[in-house]
Amino acid sequence: MTNEKHILATFDEALASLRDSVLLMSSLTERSLDRAITGLLKRDDDMCAIAIADDEEIDQLEKQVDKDGIDLLLRFQPVASDLRRVVSAMKLSSNLERMADQATNIARRARKLNQHPPLPETELIRPMYLHAMAMFKDAIDAYVRADVDLARSVVPRDEGLDELNRTTGRRLIERMAEDPSQLRGYLNLIFISRCLERVGDHATNMAEDAVYAVAAEDIRHQHLAASR
Amino acid sequence: MVNILEMPEIAHTVHEPAPIAETPPLGMIEIKQVDFAYGNHQVLHDVNLSIPPRAVTAFIGPSGCGKTTLLRCLNRMNDLIDGAHITRGSIRIEGVDINEPTVDVVDLRRRVGMVFQKSNPFPKSIYDNVAYGLRIAGVTKRTAIDEAVEKSLRSAALWDEVKDRLHVSGYGLSGGQQQRLCIARALAVEPEIVLMDEPCSALDPIATAKVEELIRQLKAQYTIVIVTHNMQQAGRCSDRTAFFYLGRLIEVDDTAKIFSNPSQRQTEEYITGRFG
Numbered sequence A: 001m002t003n004e005k006h007i008l009a010t011f012d013e014a015l016a017s018l019r020d021s022v023l024l025m026s027s028l029t030e031r032s033l034d035r036a037i038t039g040l041l042k043r044d045d046d047m048c049a050i051a052i053a054d055d056e057e058i059d060q061l062e063k064q065v066d067k068d069g070i071d072l073l074l075r076f077q078p079v080a081s082d083l084r085r086v087v088s089a090m091k092l093s094s095n096l097e098r099m100a101d102q103a104t105n106i107a108r109r110a111r112k113l114n115q116h117p118p119l120p121e122t123e124l125i126r127p128m129y130l131h132a133m134a135m136f137k138d139a140i141d142a143y144v145r146a147d148v149d150l151a152r153s154v155v156p157r158d159e160g161l162d163e164l165n166r167t168t169g170r171r172l173i174e175r176m177a178e179d180p181s182q183l184r185g186y187l188n189l190i191f192i193s194r195c196l197e198r199v200g201d202h203a204t205n206m207a208e209d210a211v212y213a214v215a216a217e218d219i220r221h222q223h224l225a226a227s228r
Numbered sequence B: 001m002v003n004i005l006e007m008p009e010i011a012h013t014v015h016e017p018a019p020i021a022e023t024p025p026l027g028m029i030e031i032k033q034v035d036f037a038y039g040n041h042q043v044l045h046d047v048n049l050s051i052p053p054r055a056v057t058a059f060i061g062p063s064g065c066g067k068t069t070l071l072r073c074l075n076r077m078n079d080l081i082d083g084a085h086i087t088r089g090s091i092r093i094e095g096v097d098i099n100e101p102t103v104d105v106v107d108l109r110r111r112v113g114m115v116f117q118k119s120n121p122f123p124k125s126i127y128d129n130v131a132y133g134l135r136i137a138g139v140t141k142r143t144a145i146d147e148a149v150e151k152s153l154r155s156a157a158l159w160d161e162v163k164d165r166l167h168v169s170g171y172g173l174s175g176g177q178q179q180r181l182c183i184a185r186a187l188a189v190e191p192e193i194v195l196m197d198e199p200c201s202a203l204d205p206i207a208t209a210k211v212e213e214l215i216r217q218l219k220a221q222y223t224i225v226i227v228t229h230n231m232q233q234a235g236r237c238s239d240r241t242a243f244f245y246l247g248r249l250i251e252v253d254d255t256a257k258i259f260s261n262p263s264q265r266q267t268e269e270y271i272t273g274r275f276g
Helices: A007-040 A045-076 A079-114 A118-145 A148-154 A157-178 A180-213 A222-227 B067-073 B105-111 B126-136 B142-155 B175-188 B205-220 B231-237 B255-260 B265-271
Strands: B029-038 B041-051 B056-060 B084-094 B112-115 B195-198 B223-227 B239-247 B248-254
Touching: A007 A045, A007 A079, A007 B223, A079 A118, A079 A148, A079 A180, A079 B067, A079 B175, A079 B255, A079 B265, A118 A157, A118 A180, A118 B231, A148 A157, A148 A180, A148 B041, B029 B067, B041 B067, B041 B248, B056 B067, B067 B195, B067 B223, B067 B239, B105 B112, B126 B142, B126 B175, B142 B175, B175 B195, B175 B205, B205 B223, B205 B231, B205 B239, B231 B255, B239 B255, B239 B265, B248 B255, B248 B265, B255 B265
Parallel strands: B056 B223, B056 B239, B112 B195, B195 B223
Antiparallel strands: B029 B041, B029 B084, B239 B248
């Protein structure tokens, strides 16, 4: 990707502002997920409340990114790499907002779990969280550093997270049968597992968007086509 | 039994049929290794470009890159400038080198029509503007001229706006209408190729949209080459885009490719406004 500045300084300023908004969203989303999982694993209701409250700011940032992106398209009518950057930023923000929603869902369910005695199976969530967050960080890193190889490496890792979700789900269903008195708790954990699986999907989307932004290549759905 | 085909008397007269000479498609332009100079000042360097028929090809590039010079080579308008000449290479239209001494340059300019940046209707009526070329070509029958005028004005999407005032001066039309009148005038003599040098740069957005829509319709029948400074126009109107810089062809490709993911860094930098 070219690094030359545009002749129109305002164009560079607008692109930089859009990028900064996306990076801010990314930081806030990461923090929100971290807070939600901390609220779950450490049984900290205050942390859960903060994670839920975080969502409002991230929602507003999504709206701002869309507004700024549309404004850029309107004012500067970008083409080629500039167009891809703007479109990718808008798509990234949509995925980040959905990730933040998952953080909120996790926090809400964690609060419910915290009202009951701790379940050892809660620890099943930790490896999923670590896997999902690693994908998230690499996807954002790939976008920021325009690293196509790193972005491509994120996509196949989603299958690993999906498998973790399946095995976690199976284990929790077994426990439901073994200990029906904790059914609600296990159900909440199943939903939390599912939330993290969705985080991985969004991270995959973001990595695919990063490849598109840098290399103008659409790598979406290839893993689905290959598996058919 | 003797194979008659192997008999010496017969064999030498039986031969493989001559291969059918491939006729270039109507309106096909081949530019090969063209250098061009104004006097001693070379402005085009080794330009190689195929312009497909029945499609719109856009020439883009910063001012002074040679795109208008190349455009004007295609109908030898540069002949009108002292000292301007192709110093190397050839330009072939439908296989014929247009700079051969045997080429009738008047007929060339009929076949390769041109529309200029500033519309230039003749100081005549709308009807006479369109009929002019026909009369110069020797058409005298009134009904033939009437039909040709109507056909050309319809082709230029102007008929409905002027059919009731054909004898009004062409100067009485709006800028956009004048430009479409000039297009009708070019179409009246049944060209194969239409060259357009920034045809919309002096027009308002509505008139521009009408001319662009006209270009879209015309390409079904004509080869169109358009020089434009408007990237968005090139993106909207053209099928192929050629980017020029300092007299050289840097890149040519499908328009969608040029404006989404050009191969050359210079092209990317120009179309994204990083230089020019």
